[in-house]
Amino acid sequence: MTTLRIAHAEPRPGRLANGGFHTRGYLVVLADDAGHRAVPIWMPGAGDLADLLERPADQIVTDGVPAELTTRLLGAARARVTGVDVDVTDAGAAELSPAVTVARIGLAGPAGTRQVTGDLALGLALAAAAGAPVRLADAVLDRLAVPVPGDDLLTPFLDRVPPPPARPGRKRWPLATLRGPRPRYEPRNLDFADGLDRWNLDSWPGPDPDRPDPDRPAPENGSAAGADAEPDYSAAADGPSAVLSSAVPRPAGSAALVQAMYADDYRGAIVTFSGEIRVDALTGQAGLRLEILRHWPETREDHGLTIASRHRDWTRYEITVQIPANADLIRFGTALTGAGRIALRNPDLRRTGPGAGPETEPR
Numbered sequence: 530m531t532t533l534r535i536a537h538a539e540p541r542p543g544r545l546a547n548g549g550f551h552t553r554g555y556l557v558v559l560a561d562d563a564g565h566r567a568v569p570i571w572m573p574g575a576g577d578l579a580d581l582l583e584r585p586a587d588q589i590v591t592d593g594v595p596a597e598l599t600t601r602l603l604g605a606a607r608a609r610v611t612g613v614d615v616d617v618t619d620a621g622a623a624e625l626s627p628a629v630t631v632a633r634i635g636l637a638g639p640a641g642t643r644q645v646t647g648d649l650a651l652g653l654a655l656a657a658a659a660g661a662p663v664r665l666a667d668a669v670l671d672r673l674a675v676p677v678p679g680d681d682l683l684t685p686f687l688d689r690v691p692p693p694p695a696r697p698g699r700k701r702w703p704l705a706t707l708r709g710p711r712p713r714y715e716p717r718n719l720d721f722a723d724g725l726d727r728w729n730l731d732s733w734p735g736p737d738p739d740r741p742d743p744d745r746p747a748p749e750n751g752s753a754a755g756a757d758a759e760p761d762y763s764a765a766a767d768g769p770s771a772v773l774s775s776a777v778p779r780p781a782g783s784a785a786l787v788q789a790m791y792a793d794d795y796r797g798a799i800v801t802f803s804g805e806i807r808v809d810a811l812t813g814q815a816g817l818r819l820e821i822l823r824h825w826p827e828t829r830e831d832h833g834l835t836i837a838s839r840h841r842d843w844t845r846y847e848i849t850v851q852i853p854a855n856a857d858l859i860r861f862g863t864a865l866t867g868a869g870r871i872a873l874r875n876p877d878l879r880r881t882g883p884g885a886g887p888e889t890e891p892r
Contacts, residue, residue, distance in 0.1 A: 530614065530664040535657055536560040536567065536682045538579040555579055557653065558682050559625075559663065566674040568665070569686035570625045574650050581657040596654035603659075608638030610659035613652040617669050625673055635661075716788060716861075716878045721766045725786075728771060728862065730764040732784040762865065770807075770874035773815075773865050780868060785818055787862030792821070795852045795859060798883060802861045803847035804876035813867020819848045820860040843874065849881060 536559065540552040555575035560567045572578075577596050603609055612635045619629040632652020633644045647655075656663045677685055717727040762784035763776040773786040802819045819832040832848050852859065863873045 531561055531564070531667055531670050532662045532664050533559040533561055533568070533670075535578070535582065535653060535663060538572075538575050538582050538653075539683055540576075540579060541687075552576075556683070556686060558686060559665070560677075560682050561670060561674060564670075564674070565678060566670075566676050567682050567686070568625050568670065568674050570627075570649070572627055572650055575653070577654040578650065578657055581654060596651070596658040599655060600659045603636070603638070606638060608636055610655050610661045611635040611637045611642070612662045612664060613656040614644075614664045615649065615652065617666070622673075625669075715794070716790065716876075718788075719876050720769055721771050721874075722769075724766040725764060725771060728764070728786055728788050730762065730773070730784065730786055732760065732762045732782060767872065770872045771863075772870060772872045773863050774870035775865065775868045778868060783814075783864060783866040785860075785862055785864040786873070787818065787820070787860040789858055789860045792852055792856035792859045795880065796856055797852065797854050798880045799849060799851050800859075800878060801847050801849040801881040802876070802878045803845055804863075805843045805845045805874045806863070807843050807872045807874075809870040812869025812871060813865065815863065815865045815869060815871040817846050817848055818860075818862055818864040819850060820858075821850070821852060821856050822858040822860070823853055823855050845875075 535557070537557065539556045539558075541554060541556050554571055554573040555578070557570040557572050557575055557578065558567050559570065581596065600610060614633040614635070615625075616631050616633055617625070617629055618631055622629040627649045630649045632647045632649050634647055634652055634655055635644050636642065653663065655661070675685065718725075721728075761775065761777050761780035761782065762773065764771065764773050764784075764786045766772075771786060773784060802817065804817060806817065808815050821832075832850050859878075861876070861878055863871050865871050
């Protein structure tokens with residue numbers, strides 16, 4: 530077993546560009562100082578641990594931190610927390626998380642020593658409150674730890690923050706999806722060499738999703754509409770291009786094939802999203818789309834460029850906008866409403882100036 534130091538319990542996303550503060554969870558970092566490596570953990574509920582780590586030395590936190598009270602009660606009973614061993618319950622786990630761990634909390638007192646089990650957040654909070662060591666099996670540490678050559682044990686792991694959860698049933702464009710490791714402020718896979726990796730297919734109801742479509746059968750047995758139904762839209766990579774198309778003759782609502790990324794490095798700048806587009810004949814409303822999400826998920830700016838279906842040859846289009854200083858996310862790609870097919874190749878998103886700029890037609 531290797532003893533680890535609880536280096537951080539950082540609320541994320543934390544301070545927002547508008548001066549507000551939002552906490553969706555905590556990025557906890559366990560440091561192996563001797564080995565110059567660390568293990569990141571995303572924990573939705575680690576507020577007590579964060580409070581304990583922020584307290585001044587030798588100060589007791591008495592407000593809303595049960596772990597602190599627990600250690601004082603143990604002390605009154607002449608018992609103490611001797612250490613917390615973090616056990617992994619899934620041998621194939623690719624990362625440390627509350628779902629695949631259990632904390633074995635060591636206790637010593639007049640009756641002897643023993644271990645009790647608890648969840649990871651409780652175990653780490655008790656260790657912080659009692660000043661007890663946290664230990665992890667050497668084999669697990671060797672497999673999951675990340676080398677950290679410098680003293681900054683937080684910034685290297687900011688890309689481990691997961692995306693916000695989906696909000697089903699909202700009659701609006703869905704919040705940008707950021708799957709897997711957090712993209713670090715730059716577009717990825719623009720040549721579609723990795724298929725649709727980093728690109729997401731989003732679809733949503735029309736302006737009145739609660740009104741039944743007379744041309745569509747009602748769901749049986751009161752089941753939710755669309756739970757097992759054929760999707761109305763589909764997306765696929767086709768060589769160096771990506772294709773968004775309807776999957777049924779009369780698709781409901783709209784769809785977008787988009788890539789999402791954090792806006793940090795683009796705030797205040799003019800950006801241009803461009804791409805070569807080709808649409809099939811008789812395609813409904815289709816074109817480029819650029820979204821800016823601010824104060825997520827409350828505010829969204831949509832910038833779209835509809836392309837006439839008569840332009841069936843590859844044609845480059847572009848949208849130029851200024852990214853607000855308080856932007857959180859940028860989404861860019863293609864959108865389709867109704868039947869048809871739109872293909873995108875050679876997409877590009879880049880800074881083109883420091884001031885405001887117009888949306889433009891084909892070039």
